[in-house]
Amino acid sequence: MASTIRVRATNNGDITEVQALIQHPMDSGFVKDSKGEIIPAHFIRQLTFEYDGKPVFLADWGGGISKDPYVKFAFKGGKKGDELKVSWVDNKGATDSTTAKIG
Amino acid sequence: MTITDNKFSRRVILQGAGAVALVGLGTTAFGWPAFAAANDKYPAEAFKQKSDADAIKALYGKSTEASDKIKLDAPEIAENGAVVPVSVTTTLADVTSISFLVSANPIALVASYKIPAGTVPSVANRIKMAQTSKVTVVVEAGGKLFRADKEVKVTVGGCGG
Numbered sequence: 001m002a003s004t005i006r007v008r009a010t011n012n013g014d015i016t017e018v019q020a021l022i023q024h025p026m027d028s029g030f031v032k033d034s035k036g037e038i039i040p041a042h043f044i045r046q047l048t049f050e051y052d053g054k055p056v057f058l059a060d061w062g063g064g065i066s067k068d069p070y071v072k073f074a075f076k077g078g079k080k081g082d083e084l085k086v087s088w089v090d091n092k093g094a095t096d097s098t099t100a101k102i103g
Numbered sequence: 104m105t106i107t108d109n110k111f112s113r114r115v116i117l118q119g120a121g122a123v124a125l126v127g128l129g130t131t132a133f134g135w136p137a138f139a140a141a142n143d144k145y146p147a148e149a150f151k152q153k154s155d156a157d158a159i160k161a162l163y164g165k166s167t168e169a170s171d172k173i174k175l176d177a178p179e180i181a182e183n184g185a186v187v188p189v190s191v192t193t194t195l196a197d198v199t200s201i202s203f204l205v206s207a208n209p210i211a212l213v214a215s216y217k218i219p220a221g222t223v224p225s226v227a228n229r230i231k232m233a234q235t236s237k238v239t240v241v242v243e244a245g246g247k248l249f250r251a252d253k254e255v256k257v258t259v260g261g262c263g264g
Binding site: 057065067076 | 226
């Protein structure tokens with residue numbers, strides 16, 4: 001199955017800029033469906049980016065993050081061709097991870 | 104005189120011991136090798152709070168002060184509350200965490216990001232807003248809490264049924 005995570009990491013010398021887009025419903029548990037029944041909460045709780053064995057960015061999320069979440073950040077260092085590891089875990093215990101080459 | 108001196112020195116020693124113990128705890132909880140493990144601790148309590156003040160208290164246990172060194176970028180009017188692009192950059196030094204809160208949402212805390220040393224204190228993400236509300240960003244820098252707020256008008260809510 002294709003990964004739920006799409007990452008683009010670009011090094012521009014000193015800084016590596018990272019953009020990630022994840023496929024996830026991010027149901028907050030407050031929204032009702034067309035029958036008026038509450039859609040149970042289902043959202044990513046933690047998202048981690050690791051480079052060179054160290055975390056460079058850690059996200060704790062609630063249901064207030066939009067569906068198919070997008071996040072952008074940057075860190076100092078990072079070499080072209082090196083790998084950036086991305087993983088998430090949601091409130092139901094589901095996980096996914098991927099690695100992206102820094103371009 | 105000697106008695107008070109004794110008492111005083113004893114207190115100093117005790118305080119010193121307390122400080123050492125605290126530093127010890129700090130390194131195990133936030134030290135570099137344990138960073139990934141620290142992230143496993145999801146701040147569940149903070150994500151249950153309805154008000155932004157309670158969420159900040161649960162998350163940091165400290166009060167915030169307004170700072171003009173935080174640039175919070177959010178639209179004046181969001182046509183779709185389900186997807187509101189919000190980003191923040193700051194010139195504050197030693198930033199360790201950045202959190203986003205929407206005071207009128209059923210759960211105020213939206214996201215909390217840990218910023219390890221070497222990561223640029225700048226984050227962009229997309230958040231949901233149930234209705235027109237104040238959007239708050241809290242930046243933890245050098246052990247202190249700073250905040251910036253912006254009112255965002257929402258024409259179609261993103262959390263209602």
